[in-house]
Amino acid sequence: MQSPTEADNQVRGILEMNAFDSKSASGQDDPALQRRLANVGAASVLFYRQPIEMVSALGAWMSAANGKRYLDCYNNVPCVGHSHPAVTAAVSKQISRLNTNTRYLVQVVDDYLEALKAKFPAELSNAVLTCSGSEANDLAMRIACKNTGHRGFIVTEAAYHGNTAYVTEVSPSSFKQGSIPDHVVTVPAPSRANYGDDIAEGFAMAVKKAISTLKIRGYGIAALLVDSIFSSDGVFGQPQGFLRAAVDIVHQAGGFYIADEVQPGFGRLGSAFWGFEYHQVLPDIVTMGKPMGNGFPMAGMVTRPEYLARFCEDVGYFNTFGGNPVSCAAGLAVLKVMEQEELQTNAHKIGQYLCSGLNSIAADHAAIGEVRGEGLFLGVDICQPDQPELADPAATVRLIDGLRDAGILAGAAGKHGSTLKLRPALCLSQAEADFFLDGFRAAARRL
Template sequence: MTRQTTMINGYTPGNGSLAPEDQARIARRAALLGPAYRLFYETPVHLVRGEGVWLYDRDGNAYLDTYNNVASVGHCHPRVVAAMADQAATLATHTRYLHDAVLDYAERLLAHFPAPLTHVMFTCTGSEANDLALRIARAKTGGTGIVVTDNAYHGVTLATAEMSMSIGPAVAPGPTVFPILAPTAANYPGDLGLGFAAAVTAACERMAAQGIKPCALIVDTIFSSDAVLPGPAGFLGPAAAAIRAAGGLFIADEVQPGFGRTGSQMWGFQRHGLIPDMVSLGKPMGNGYPMAGLVVQPEIVADFGAKSRYFNTFGGNAVAASVGMAVLNVIRDEGLQANALHTGRAFHDGLKALAARHPCLGDVRSAGLFLGQDIIDATGAPDPTTAARIVNALREARVLISATGPRGHILKIRPPMVFTSDHVAIFLDRLETVLQRL
């Protein structure tokens, strides 16, 4: 069934209704998957195909993807797909057999990290990587107390869900999790870095008052669930020093900002001129294939390795290693880190220019192709209602996006890194049309 509608600014707007078969599909999904699963948008999208920055529904309508950072080198990139298929047709097994693919990939991946981050342990998901980081941190420090930001997201295992305030109150925070305010100028007037570090120290003091020893500070280095907070370069340094002074470790969660997305550097932590004790990886690492990992300093993992075995049935398998290598090759050969820097700047400037004509667009923050656009009301206060209307109206305009932050008033923009200035122009044109209609 194809809708007959009028073309507006180069796209065919949806009518906000669902075909009967999709209504039945939603009911079937609820019956089979249960109540915890969620769908995006008031009118969910039924997608059947992806290519580059575009996703297609069953009627052949193209949607501009400005949200899915998993497919960071583009949906269904042919080189990644070929690497996956070729290796799957040859051998797929875990890392307790000798195989060169995982070693070659480990060498190539670690070459992107500063010394002494010279070990890598493979998992399937970022949740597993962060869970493993906690196990290692506890073995190294003897502590259990974790410092996180107050709207963080670090995973869906029990341990990582307990330190992920953004996913809801059912399991978070855990008894050894000590949330602190996210690093914004409003929360820490004056010197942002020193204020955030003082909050880390204060959290460790609260632990001590309860007889809990610090284990680690873990942060998503762009604070994507807190509001997309790249902050001034270098501001994280004092916080890392503060947790170490209290006997804990600093864990950089690069699951969302990693692999060149921030443009100026391969990893978000590098913008701050520091070296973490551990770095967790995931999402874009396999461009859709489930692979993730934890990069660690050898001294940090020594105690854990001496007392515990680690293996992962699928983490680091030959297919994953081949896919990961292909992703690194594409990032290098297509200049995607540099593209993230230059296209991200154009995106940032375009949103700033649009804000001059539309007062509901507040502050925009970015690092490369990771942007957060505040939506505000006439008084300058956060406006989650309008943000939700924009997200849903953009979906009808065939642009996929979402919102983030504790109030849900921030447009979260993180398109595939093959995004170009032409795609930015499409996004800005359709956003302006949506704003005019609202």
């Protein structure tokens, strides 16, 4: 969708969507808000024009200081549910016993690494643990450059891959001013609006053109780096397998495919544990983070041993807190809970239920456009009622505020911030899905 006015046509940064504006008059009498702004200053990022003070969370719900409860359909970090007792117990037990770095042999670390590697194709048998997805993507990019001998990267137009200096360069949605550097080329998101009915062919040809541009500029192609559900671009997963053609072209040109699974990974898509698995492609490197520790900060990447060995010939890699025993205890508990509670199956089942409900509501409301996604990772376009091909970011903000009033947390995505982004905990029940649909229906009526 394209935006109808010059104001709405501007690209919205990932941190500007659904965010508090410290320059506004709203919240000036809130002591907790003023305390945060005084402490963090211009780097402060808070949701909503009137930020919420949270005090606790359990399962799919969060509770505010004023006693109001919110169904959390936004925060994909607590994938097995906020404050899950099994994760809490594992972290508490391990931190009371030992927490140190990976320079020592600690059984829980290798227990976790082996459990994690079991979720990957056999070729990807070396894992490096970090503290954030940004670090994981930074390392993946460096490995790609070393092994291909090239420095150019291809990402999508509204991509977000992290916040280190190197990774920010491949995160167009982070830029408030200026533009991406010369060694990075963007391609449009894999949507019907951009490529018509043959998304696979259109996206592959865009990638092929980007490779040519990088060669002309003298960089060559180091890697195609994409979030497998294209979250920041507006959530694009269909048709299943469309990524294969683009990845083949990258490999033929001597580049790597880095699958950024920080958001879609760990069973969220329901029908597959990973986004690359959903598209039936084999990455050269996979990065992950966010839901990995269910709130305990951990991330990592996996790759082929020969790729990692070649990189380590020059500089090696060590991360003081990456892969510490407490994080591995948390990660191992997450994998066990997902299996014991069949959360990937639940994501598939409840995701289909939500999609059906959202499409039913969309049929009765002209401002609700296309519903996209897989499992419990969904995007809903908000559009001009009389011109469905035109995005309406302002209405998206109103919808998010209406959901908040109904006790539901949601976010925005897309180049213009006109897509409602939904990522509830994988433990979401049908009753909780109904609560969301009721709130969404009521908020949609007021658009």
